[in-house]
Amino acid sequence: MLSRLSIVLAVLLLAACTGDPPPPASGDPDGTSLVIAVGTAPETLDPQAGYAPYGAAQIYDGLIELSPTGARPALAAAPPVPSADGLTWTVRLRTDVSFHDGTGLDATDVAASYQPLVGEGRFWMVERVKPVNATTVQFALSRPYPDLPSVLTLGIEPSESAGTDRTVGTGPYRVSLWDPGKRLVLTANPGYFGDRPAITEVTVEFVPDPAERAARLRDGTVDGAPLPAALAAEFDGADGMTTHTHRAADLRAITLPSGNAVTGDPAVRLALNLAVDRQAVLDTVLAGVGVPTSLPVPDVQAEFAEPAAAFAFEPATAATVLTSADWIAGDDGVRVRKGVRASFVVGYPEGDAEAEQLVTAFAQAAAQVGIEVTPRAGGENGAQYRAVGNPVDPEAALRGLLYAAGGSTAAALDQARAATDPVQAAVALHAAQRANRTSPAAVVLVQANHAYVHRDAWAGHAAVTDAPVTDHTWGAWWNLADWTPR
Secondary structure, X not given: OOOHHHHXXXXXXXXXXXXXXXXXXXXXXXXXXXXXXXXXXXXXOOHHHOOOOOOOOOOOOOOEEEEOOEEEEOOEOOOOEEOOOOOEEEEEEOOOOEOOOOOEOOHHHHHHHHXXXXXXXXXXXXEEXXXXXXXXXXXXXXXXXXXXXXXXXXXXXXXXXXXXXXXXXXXXXXXXXXXXXXXXXXXEOOOOOOOOOOOOEEEEEXXXXXXXXXXXXXXXXXXEEEEOHHHHHHHOOOOOEEEEXXXXXXXXXXXXXXXXXXXXXXXHHHHHHHHOOHHXXXXXXXXXXXXXXXXXXXXXXXXXXXXXXXXXXXXHHHHHHHHHOOOEEOXXXXXXXXXXXXXXXXXXXXXXXXXXXXXXXXXXXXXXOOOEEEEEEOOOOOEEEEEEOXXXXXXXXXXXHHHHHOHHHHHHHHHHHHOOOHHHHHHHHHHHHHHHHHOOOEEEEEEEOEEEEEEOOEEXXXXXXXXXXXXXXXXXXXXXXXOEEO
């Protein structure tokens, strides 16, 4: 946590910045170069290994591009077309696309990029990808999946290098420097099939410490960065700087393993959900930037949320639930049942100050009803702090958070995945949440929205629904190739 003195000094420093905004961090007065700092560094630039899952890699293009208004063709010449039974989707390719190495795009490249991933992860519904001819590719599905176009964002590589570290794509930028964990430099692709980017060089610095990212914004060595809400607030009113807030599919939750005598007990799980004052957590830890929700679906996907599954802040009811289940307060205030103390550890990522604060707030809430929670940095076993969400696929996020509960919750999630009608799938997701209300698998603390601070030297920012991770491929910079100097 920043001290009050450090916050005051930072605000005074920013208030002193008057007159014309400073030049870009690169020193380029024309604004054709941009430097951003992000906290999360990719382990690889290979799309098959998970790089840029929402398609905004800048190095690569997908068949489909996601945007604030929905999915739209990118390498596809037109929207994908389903067969009458919904089991085959046909995609026609653009004919004016070349890879960075000068070779042309064809259907074999698409098949080579997708085929190793079929039946797994977000491509669980795909059985086979095959070229029909040079400019047409077909996706065969195991069951109808009406939202398939929104999944087809995988970056396409040449068939001979798909799954390697060559970083050859069709995107508006090429890789000119890749120093893993430290820096990525992209330069405009002169052979891009679309409009050549006005920003011709983008430098991405990987800076895990948010306080350091804020300091570098202040000293002018970066032009933009994601920041925790409390740090972003320091820049309000600063000359030449703007804070952009994005709504996010980003739920902060505590998972509760079923195999533990404490966290596996239904009474404890219910009591913990009733013990948290989520508005207070949002205000004290996230500076109010988010939503005080207990639901496992973010407000950006409200049509899939089940209001009847919400947990109110009812600490007195939580205490009654525990007492009724024979969890009796011991001499130190911690409840005990049959010799077992109501005590467990919650692990969170080491070095993540915001996660530590959220777990600490959860521990304080639990203590009020006689449950002892110990936050532990780097803890990998037992209960865990997690940031959960998917801006494209709420079923995938719900499955990841709740499926381990088994029973009727898991059965409803299986029904959602098996449904061929989107309405039926949504009904099943609502049922899964109601089942979780009876026997919760986790405690959702808050929905965290995201703040980005950026120098006012460029136009083009367009907010999208964020994912939990604020990396350089989504969020504020998803459409970087469209930005222009002011």
